Amino acid sequence: MHRIWIPLVSILVMRAAFSSGPVCEADEKLALVRPDQRLPVIFLGDKESPAEKFAAQELKAHLQKMTGRDFKIIRWGGGEPSRMPAGTTKPQGVYIAIGHSELTASIDISGLGKEQYLIDVTPQRLIIVGGPDRLRGVLYGVYDVLEQLGVRWxxxxxxxxxVPREDSLTLPSGRTLAEPPDYEYRSTLGGGFQRYRQPTVEQSDQASLWSVRNRLNFDFEDEPRFGGRMAPGFDHIYYQLITVEEYFDQHPEYFCLYKGKRRRVNPDDAVRPSNPTGLQLCLSNPGLQELFAEKIIARAKHRVNLDSVTFSISPNDACPFCECAECRSMDDPADPESMSNRVCAFSNIVARQVARAVPGARLSLQAYSAWTKPPTIVDRIEPNIVIHLCLINQWADYTRKLNDAAPNWNLETRNAIARWKQLGVSAVYTYEYWSGYAWQGPLPLVRTMADRIRHYREFNIRGIYNESHPHWGPQGLDLYMCAKLLWNPDLNLDRELDRYYRNYYGPASAPMKSYHEALMGALDEHPHPVHSGGRGMHLIFTPQRVASLNRHIALATELVEDQPLYKRRLHGVIAGYRFAERVCEILKLKKRTGKEVEMPDWPGRGYYLHSDQAEREYTKLLQWVRSFSTGDAVFDIVPDPPHLWYLKEDILENAPLGFLGRESNLLKEF
Ligand SMILES: [Zn+2]
Incomplete structure (x- = not known):
């Protein structure tokens, strides 16, 4: 995302990083608020759109919080007579105009897209307008101005x-045109305020606003005031479209041939809510292909705003595929484990039918599980398909840069991304796990996310979804910076981080900067992979590192002692540190008291240290984590959700992918 700033007194056109405010060479500025000056009125047009109205309300609310003074919103054309005497063509004194009205009619907005906006500042007034669709662009313009004035969410x-308290507010003169964002689809809080704990209505509303204010465009319910959202469908859809109940009796041939029989459900797999049949479909069957396409067409043909939605054509969650000869013949004999060729061939057939019936409708296909790799026989993906590339497990090592040339997991990921791009898809969205589904402690991914979000642009990646598990206490910095980077990948990271430490931690900013920077540095230097959901993070917390982090935490605690706001903010961060400290104690105990045991899934290849004492400490750790109230949303955790199994696997059974060998070798520093 860039913006172009056009200074008032010069024809120079500048491109500036989005986070930086325009610099006015002529030193002209708008004194928006001064103690000795009448407050500017915020004008709307007399037929404002819901997003324009909300934009004005947001501006008013924040200006009031900043200055402690009472701003007014008035409709130009139907407003207060004292401000608009008969014959007046513009307001008296300094004013603000939001959205389309007679006051902003001279500004040409015809070419602006739905997330673009224009900010025009002169010494007399501030104008903020979005594009002709009058959706969220204007709202984004208001948030840009508020951020220039120092506000952060x-x-x-x-x-x-x-929200800084100020007596005076000034803005430099000039015109800023926001270019369309690099990512058309931006999600940090895909699962809402919290995923496992039931948030209150108030918390859900606050999370929606947080997402809108940080210019994410997926993570909230559609409301007219938010000016629309992106709604790509990416669920596991096979079992939802072709149900066993409706079709199996008449057409068993549509369903999976598994162990010699067409089956309703997988007899070897427990039924999961996310995958009730435990099997895929018979993708080579022409009748099924036809029916599947009809189902998508029925969903697509009455939808408006086709550019904001995609219709999922994604297989069921990881489970067996059909074993019939026709389906098998769709696979690459050189790589029979990969299901990508049959999934893509089937998806192309469906996509061609949909394209004929509903031009403009886009379909989304998850590249996931046994179909993550790009296909090798199918050499083109229909252009109305968007790929959701799931970077789980060995598809992402967060300790290494995406473009790191040395052998590492990310090399294959990069090749896969490049190949998906070559196959002709209209866009690739990545599906990320930059949130702790497997790790509830600190997850220092800011620089990793910045690396990916910047470099993905080289590969036609147009959107990013983060499967969130918001542990707001330990991982709040990551959630915030993820949102900031998605909006502006070229953000000046060090400057924004410094601002965060200063604003968020107040008197404790210095030790907390040291704390976060030490964690990011530790991730960078870590010799083993750390991947999806924070798997592998536990080994970073060696006794030596924990002791060093403890010094920062102790100092920060002391510095906020008498300051309730900063104490409250620090509370969850410290809880995250304590979590890691306790994990370190468990690993020390394993090293001291554990007996080497063969890992059941990796006979002869993997060994872990079993210790009853460590298991008891692990149980206590879970009790401690659960003891946190939902009030301040520190950890996102309830008894026995699946993510606790991953934590157990990682710290008790040494099972995170890539850690084969002897656990005793991994615990040398413990
Ligand atoms: Zn089949």
């Missing part, structure tokens, strides 16, 4: 906002 709750 770090956490969804009111105590997570940073």
């Amino acid at each position: 770090y956490r969804p709750e009111p105590w997570g906002e940073h």
Whole structure:
């Protein structure tokens, strides 16, 4: 994302990083608020759109919080007579105009897209307008101005906002045109305020606002005031479209041939809510192909705003594929484990039918599980298909840069991304796991996310979804910076981080900067992969590192002692540190008391240290994590959700992918 700033007194056109405000060479500026000056009125047109109205309300609310003074919103054309005497063509004094009205009619907005906006500042007035669709562009313009004035939304709750108190507010003169964002689809909080704990209505509303204010465009329910959202479908859809109940009796041939029989459900797999049949479909069957396409067409043909939606054509969650000869013949004999060729061939057939019936409708296909790799026989993907590339397990090592040339997991990922792009898809979206589904402690991914979000642009990646498990206490910095980077990949990271430490931690900013930077540095230097959901993070917390982090935490605690706001903000961060400290103690105990045991899934290849004492400490750790109230949303955790199994596997059974060998070798520093 860039913006172009056009200074008032010069014809120079500048491109500036989005986070930086325009610099006015002529030193002209708008004194928006001064103690000795009448407050500017915020004008709307007399037929404002819901997003324009909300934009004005947001501006008013924040200006009031900043200055403690009472701003007014008035409709130009139907407003207060004292401000608009008969014959007046413009307001008296300094004013603000939001959205389309007679006051902004001279500004040409015809070419602006739905997320673009224009900010025009002169010494007399501030104008903020979006594009002709009058959707969220204008709202984004208001948030840009508020950020220029120092406002930040770090956490969804009111105590997570940073709103500076000022007597005077000034803006440099000039015209800023926001270019369309690099990512058309931006999601940090895909699962909402929290995923496992039931948030209150208030928390959900706050999370929606947080997402809108940080210019994400997926993570909230559609409301007219938010100016629309992106709604790509990416669910596992086979079992939802072709149900066993409706079709199996008449057409068993549509269903999976598994162990010699067409089956309703997989007899070897427990029924999961996300995958009730435990099997895929018979993708080579022409009748099924036809029916599947009809189902998608029925969904697509009455939808408006086709550019904001995609219709999922994704297989069921990881489970067996059909074993019939026709399906088998769709696979690459050189790589029979990969299901990508049959999935893509089937998807292309469906996509061609949909394209004929509903031009403009886009379909989305998850590249996931046994169909993550790009196909090798199918050499083209229909252009109305968007790929959702799931970078789980060995598809992402967060300790290494995406473009790191040395052998590492990310090499294959990069090749896969490049290949998907070559296959002709209209866009690739990545599906990320930059959130702790497997790790509830600190997850220092800011620089990793910045690396990916910047470099993905070289590969036609047009959107990013983060499967979130919001542990707001330990991982709040990551959630915030993820949102910031998605909006502006060229963000000046060090400057924004410094601002975060200063604003969010106040008197404790210095030790907390040291704390976060030490964690990011540790991830960078870590010799083993750390991947999806934070798997592998536990080994970073060696006794030596924990002791060093403890010094920063102790100092920060002391510095906020008498300051309730900063104490509250620090509380969850410290809880994350304590979590890691306890994990370190468990690993020390394993090293001291554990007996080497063969890993059941990796006979002869993997060994872990079993210790009853360590298991008891692990149980205590879970009790401790669960003891946190939902009030301040520290950990996102309830008894026995699947992510706790991953934690157990990692710290008790040494099972995170890539850690084969002897656990005793991994615990040398413990
Ligand atoms: Zn089949």
